[in-house]
Amino acid sequence: MEKQAERVPCASGMRARAAEFVARVTARNRLPLDYSVASLRVVDFLVDGLRKGGADRERVSGPLLALGAYVGEVLVRRAGAVWVDLDEAQRGYFGQPVGVRMPDGRVWNPLGKVLNRFEAGGPEESLQTFYLTLHGRARRRSAA
Template structure:
């Protein structure tokens, strides 16, 4: 279990944080980060590339946080989730200050899911599959 990063944005800041991250990483290249479910496959590839590049997690902390914010924002925009600040027990369990709550009340940790993809790799940690198998989504995609 990792310690909670108190420097990470709170729930209210995560949407704007994700938007700023996307604007920054797409400014000089054509990454199709359009908040679609299909774009999560791009995030899988980006994280895999970072992992293969050999940089340590602390050095990539900001990038992984941005990717996690993006994944969470896809859940907000496409699955009906809302950003929430975790309570003390949830923060201790997830190792994060924030996550998302789905329409059915379940909470998920997209920031930790990105961290797991980076640390563990492999298809079992796919962010696109995470979305597609996610419990508690809205029945229809939210615009």
């Protein structure tokens, strides 16, 4: 029963989920998952590896959720987003219980974006490109 509850993500647990994933993966593989925009290319590579390995979505749902948490946490740390629990209408639209709200109020779905990359692959589903073309990011202040 506890394991099922753990599978349904909530906004308050996403940062910890991402940190746990990074600690586990970087300890074994020394992957450069440092919450940078450039590290999203590594996420693209990891998702592609799961897909090319022939795993079905159900079998890799845990790693895909962890990768989605990581992508969302990059948005939180680099773009000024915050994790939010989605309302019923948003859940219906995105198919996910959590997302991120950007500084301009827009809500995005990093968990779903990772699933899209897994299911469709290809450069049009790149997670790094998703970040770089994302509307509503906080503008970085340049040093004077």
